[in-house]
């Protein structure tokens with residue numbers, strides 16, 4: 221009897237189609253409809269109207285041709301960008317913007333990495349921060365107003381909650397405001413961790429104290445890595461004044477070791493960590509330079 225099925229091409233085709241179909245339903249279609257296939261992180265929130273407008277601009281400008289938005293679970297990637305991407309992060313990304321080419325760095329952990337002011341300056345002139353950046357300038361986005369009606373329509377299509385007040389407030393916002401708001405929203409459902417391998421030192425006192433060469437090196441490092449945020453002479457811009465005796469909001473001096481740790485590890489309020497890009501000697505040189513401009 222079983223042999224008959226192999227001798228009849230039509231019967232064989234129908235029987236094998238039925239088997240493949242059943243297999244597809246059981247192993248693919250059915251699981252796709254179960255909640256476990258649609259994970260959502262507990263802290264994940266739908267985009268606000270301003271953030272969604274920014275996401276639309278990100279797509280329109282093709283930022284995903286140069287930037288990815290997914291950190292692979294490889295040690296090198298996690299060291300460079302932070303926590304690897306989770307399936308539950310993308311539930312509200314329709315479509316997701318993972319990208320496939322990194323001309324610029326991955327942006328999956330860009331939210332909260334820099335203060336807003338950094339993004340405004342960087343979009344207006346990427347080369348103010350990185351002389352060799354080939355990222356185009358997007359300063360012109362600040363001359364374009366958002367269209368609240370269009371954003372409202374996109375919010376509805378996505379089924380995201382919004383209030384009429386929120387939509388009305390978009391009238392006074394520019395496309396650049398929206399893009400910055402979107403940058404800060406990316407990856408915000410995942411707890412931000414400093415890259416592993418931190419920058420703690422045991423010395424309380426700078427081993428390079430009184431070393432004139434270190435101060436000169438420090439000045440050079442400062443102008444390349446820090447001046448864009450703290451001003452050419454350390455008087456403050458996006459980041460605070462480094463010549464006064466106020467450190468992270470408290471008055472009074474701190475040890476060299478603490479200063480080292482601020483530079484190496486960064487802070488949650490917008491000071492980026494430098495332990496991955498600057499070695500110990502360089503950070504101590506920076507500390508020596510900062511000491512030399514204290515009170516000036």
Ligand code: HEC
Nearest residue numbers: 278281282283286323324325330346350353354355356358
């Ligand atoms: C031609 C490729 C290119 C395009 C297009 C591009 N970028 Fe970039 N981007 C870069 C490069 C290269 C860098 C690294 C140097 C720098 O920061 O300027 C960068 C850096 C960045 C950074 C800083 C990342 C970090 O962790 O320091 C952000 C944020 C960013 N880009 C956002 C965008 C957005 C948003 C768009 C679209 C409006 C965009 N980029 C378009 C190439 C590009």
Ligand code: HEC
Nearest residue numbers: 338445446449459460461466467468469483487489490491
């Ligand atoms: C992206 C902008 C940015 C860059 C680049 C940057 N900083 Fe900061 N820095 C900040 C911000 C913002 C703060 C305030 C952080 C806070 O209050 O938690 C800060 C705080 C500090 C502090 C504490 C000072 C105080 O008065 O509270 C020191 C010291 C410091 N930065 C040193 C440096 C050095 C050295 C570099 C270069 C290696 C550097 N920063 C690069 C933004 C930046």
